[in-house]
Amino acid sequence: MLDTSSKEYKKALRHHRKSEQHKAHDGRSEPLSVFRAAEKKYKARFPPPDLHQVLDLAPDGEARGRTDAVKTKEIGLKSGKKGYLVERIPGLVLLPSFVSPSAQQSLVTRCLREHARSPNESNLDAHYLVPPAGLWNEWEKVAKHRQTDPSFDVVINIKWKDGINADQYHPPDTERTLVNNATGSAAFATKSQPKLEPMPSSSLQPTPVSALISKLRWSNIGLNYHWGTKSYDFDRQKVPFPDDIRDICVDAVRNVDWRDIWEGVELADGLKWDDGEDWIEWEHTYQPDAGIINFYQPKDTLMGHVDRSEISSTSPLVSISYVVVIFLSFK
Numbered sequence: 001m002l003d004t005s006s007k008e009y010k011k012a013l014r015h016h017r018k019s020e021q022h023k024a025h026d027g028r029s030e031p032l033s034v035f036r037a038a039e040k041k042y043k044a045r046f047p048p049p050d051l052h053q054v055l056d057l058a059p060d061g062e063a064r065g066r067t068d069a070v071k072t073k074e075i076g077l078k079s080g081k082k083g084y085l086v087e088r089i090p091g092l093v094l095l096p097s098f099v100s101p102s103a104q105q106s107l108v109t110r111c112l113r114e115h116a117r118s119p120n121e122s123n124l125d126a127h128y129l130v131p132p133a134g135l136w137n138e139w140e141k142v143a144k145h146r147q148t149d150p151s152f153d154v155v156i157n158i159k160w161k162d163g164i165n166a167d168q169y170h171p172p173d174t175e176r177t178l179v180n181n182a183t184g185s186a187a188f189a190t191k192s193q194p195k196l197e198p199m200p201s202s203s204l205q206p207t208p209v210s211a212l213i214s215k216l217r218w219s220n221i222g223l224n225y226h227w228g229t230k231s232y233d234f235d236r237q238k239v240p241f242p243d244d245i246r247d248i249c250v251d252a253v254r255n256v257d258w259r260d261i262w263e264g265v266e267l268a269d270g271l272k273w274d275d276g277e278d279w280i281e282w283e284h285t286y287q288p289d290a291g292i293i294n295f296y297q298p299k300d301t302l303m304g305h306v307d308r309s310e311i312s313s314t315s316p317l318v319s320i321s322y323v324v325v326i327f328l329s330f331k
Helices: 007-024 036-044 101-113 135-145 184-189 209-215 244-257 278-285
Strands: 055-057 062-065 072-076 083-086 219-220 290-294
Touching: 101 135, 101 244, 135 209, 244 278
Parallel strands: none
Antiparallel strands: 055 062, 072 083, 219 290
C-alpha cells in the first residue's frame, strides 16, 4: 500500500498532475494505439498500475489476478512441471519458473562475467575501448580495490578520434524502427549489403567504470546481429553459442509435447512450415544459434516491438526472462 501522507508520494503526485496538464495542452501528441495505451499503463511508475486485471501465472502454480485476462490452456511438461498455451496465439507457450532460482542466479552471473565480453559485442563496444576481459570483470576489480581505497576507479577511453573516416562506418540511426523493419527472409536475400561497424559517438567522453557499468544494455551471443541493418551478419565469423544458455533453450523445447500445440492446428495466413511439419522433429533437431542478452537497471523497461529478423518463421524462438514481464495481446 502507498503511504499517501509521505513526502515522496506528494512529490510524485505533483509531478504526475503537472505531466498530465502538459500533455492536455500539447496539440502535437498523436492518439496512442490500443496496444501502446495498455503498454503505457503498465509501464507507469505513478500512479502504480492496478494489476487485478492481469493474469499472473504464479510460481506456486496458482493463477492470480483475472483468470480470463488472457485465455490460456494448461499443459503438462515432460519434467512434471506445468506450461501454459495462449490460445489466441498458436505456438506461444509460457513456462513459468522453468529454471530454478539457484540456476537463475548462476546464469545471471555468467551473463555478466562471461557473455558480456569479447568476442561477444555489447552496446558499449561501438563507442568505448572496452577491455577484452569485459566491463563487468573490470568493475569487480574496481569494487575490490575500493575496499581499501574508496576513490579508486578506472577510466575507459572512447573510440572517437578527430579526422575519423565516416565512410568506413554505418551511419547513426535517425529514428527507431520498432515494427516495419524488413523480414529475415528479405534481409537474407540482400545479405550482400555491407555490414559496416556503427559510427562511434563524437559527443561522449572517457568514462569511469563505476559510471559506465550502468550503461551496459545488451550483449550479442552466437551469430552476430547487425543493428544498423536489423539483420544477421552471415559473412562475419560466428561466435560459439554459450553452452549454458543453449542447454536451457534445448531443455525447454524438449520438455514440451508439441502435439499439444500444433497437432491439427493451421498456421496463420502467409506462413508455412519450412520442410513439412518440422515440429515433429524439434525434440531432436532444435539448436539455438543466435541471441541477445538484455540487461536492465531497476527502472528500465523494454518497449514493445516486432522481431522480424529470423530467417525461419517456424523454428522455436526461446525467450528467457528473469524480470517482471507483462504480456499484452490484442485482436
